[in-house]
Amino acid sequence: MKFLCVDCDAQMRYEERELPGDGTLAVMFACPTCGRKVALLTNPMETQLVSSLGVKIGGRTVPDQPLETVRTQLGTGADGALVDEDTRRAPAWSAAAEDRLARVPGFVRGMVRRLYSEWAKERGIEEITPEVMDAARKELGLEEM
């Protein structure tokens, strides 16, 4: 899937992905020449079909995580069935960021924590706050996280 800015004859670049929470998906692309943006919007069935293939529209922004499809798609996974390797050496989490992380289902929470931690660590960020989470989420296109 590619997007072309017809006026500029330039291929548009992936910008960000968003899951509005109603099962649909929005993927933004921007023209590198004129800055025009387009959004690809998919309905819940199309969104799920893409997710079930284990692929990301716009390309991968983070490496494929172990059991990623199962962890993000299984609605009835048990909290704590999967224990993610200790990431305590990674950046600290503010109380507000921890609160927000706590809203992520327990089955996938450890993976989400690791993805945010790695993103922050790579950028030398010492404390993860909700603002840091927002920035990472946009850049990585983390879905339902």
Place this chain on the structure above:
Amino acid sequence: MKRIRTYFDLPPDTGSDVLGQIRAQVERLHRRLSQVHFTLAVLSGKGGVGKSVVTANLAAALAADRCRVGVVDADLNGPCMAKLLGARGQRLLVKADGVAPAVGAGGLKLMSMDLLLASDSAPVEWKGPEAESFVWRGTLEAGALREFLADTDWGALDYLLLDLPPGTDRIEPVHDLLPHLGGVVFVSLASDLSQFVVRKAVHRVRELGIPIVGFVENMAGYACPHCGTVGPLFGASAEFDGVPSLGRVPFDPELAALADRGRPFVLERPGSAAAAAFGQAARAVRAFFETGRTL
């Protein structure tokens, strides 16, 4: 309309590269299974023939024979392997390069959906629009099975057994994932052997060109609990439709009881007639893969 550049006019390595992402999944699967000597799927044409119990005991018998054995529960919607192998409730450690499998009876490595659910009665429910589930469900289940195979840190194994859900068409998604699947073992009741459903399953596996190791006849007669003599129900079929018999497992009331408690029969009752049958089946499997002949 203005003539515009189309898909193949743009650089090939840009965009979503869905194909590249899928290719990476396949490569990951191959890398993981490069340390597995033999892959073996256990199949039955229909449910209720004790297939999973046979898988658990066959795996345990192979492990008792000093093989390194892993089991993938490919029955995503009716998982029971963790229960049968006494691994229920084990928590799995996730590292960047994979998930550590559960370790069940006899040191068997295991990945099963029932390790991920809260209880035996917890259903497997996927997110996504239920109304159109027929569109995406098969793809999602194939993806989950791929992850079970590719994302589990199996290490080096001699045998990886896949316990398939019952049904004549369930081999297809496995064949898509593992075109070089080493072989198939059928499980059937003696009384069902003549039935169309078994014939159909055998036919489908042959069509796909997957090697058939043989079949295990389950509940083939009744072993006397006192003397071990196998009663008159014992079948006499040495082969079926050209498929060799690997062993006949007599009905033993303790088999199901021990299975429910997560203790493979072959390890708990090594002297029994049923354990001997599983041992015979395991030796036949080894002969098939390791020396290329049938016992």
